[in-house]
Amino acid sequence: DAKTTQPPSMDCAEGRAANLPCNHSTISGNEYVYWYRQIHSQGPQYIIHGLKNNETNEMASLIITEDRKSSTLILPHATLRDTAVYYCIVRRNFQGAQKLVFGQGTRLTINP
Amino acid sequence: DVKVTQSSRYLVKRTGEKVFLECVQDMDHENMFWYRQDPGLGLRLIYFSYDVKMKEKGDIPEGYSVSREKKERFSLILESASTNQTSMYLCASSPRGSEAFFGQGTRLTVV
Numbered sequence: 001d002a003k004t005t006q007p008p009s010m011d012c013a014e015g016r017a018a019n020l021p022c023n024h025s026t027i028s029g030n031e032y033v034y035w036y037r038q039i040h041s042q043g044p045q046y047i048i049h050g051l052k053n054n055e056t057n058e059m060a061s062l063i064i065t066e067d068r069k070s071s072t073l074i075l076p077h078a079t080l081r082d083t084a085v086y087y088c089i090v091r092r093n094f095q096g097a098q099k100l101v102f103g104q105g106t107r108l109t110i111n112p
Numbered sequence: 113d114v115k116v117t118q119s120s121r122y123l124v125k126r127t128g129e130k131v132f133l134e135c136v137q138d139m140d141h142e143n144m145f146w147y148r149q150d151p152g153l154g155l156r157l158i159y160f161s162y163d164v165k166m167k168e169k170g171d172i173p174e175g176y177s178v179s180r181e182k183k184e185r186f187s188l189i190l191e192s193a194s195t196n197q198t199s200m201y202l203c204a205s206s207p208r209g210s211e212a213f214f215g216q217g218t219r220l221t222v223v
């Protein structure tokens with residue numbers, strides 16, 4: 001599975017959009033981009049995933065560049081409860097062994 | 113709602129004991145995972161399984177083994193617990209080609 005690079009930390013003001021970048025320059029054609037977050041003392045929680053088109057759900061939007069070498073997770077109106085570590089992962093979706101490996105993630109702090 | 117249940121939230125064991133951490137999922141998922149999480153080191157994959165009786169080593173399998181005799185249950189075994197295995201242990205499950213769901217974690221202290 002391709003490796004990802006994320007900034008170690010970011011800050012964002014409450015109510016503003018939080019844009020979290022992720023580089024995955026070695027991603028291959030059959031690998032998806034997944035985002036998870038982990039709020040202190042809890043297990044990670046799935047947010048969103050995509051292959052090449054932009055995706056949106058009730059939690060966030062995912063923008064993937066045309067060459068698929070990077071992506072951005074957007075939390076449109078960040079709240080204090082969005083303070084967490086955010087993980088970007090690339091993963092193949094096929095039958096058989098599907099390893100799921102986390103990097104160091106980005107620690108996002110939402111400030112009042 | 114998908115439920116991934118870990119048998120204990122907190123566990124204290126003695127050095128040299130054999131320790132079993134149990135994880136059960138109720139959604140018929142093929143894939144199950146065990147991670148440990150330590151401050152500054154993030155989530156590290158110990159073992160995973162993609163089917164009953166099938167297992168693959170993750171990045172840090174040393175000192176651990178696993179068992180998956182039934183689809184819904186994935187056990188992590190510490191054959192002889194050591195103090196450097198004190199950690200938060202997280203279990204996850206996922207169907208093929210979809211997102212993973214995590215349990216709440218087991219904080220293991222080996223004394």
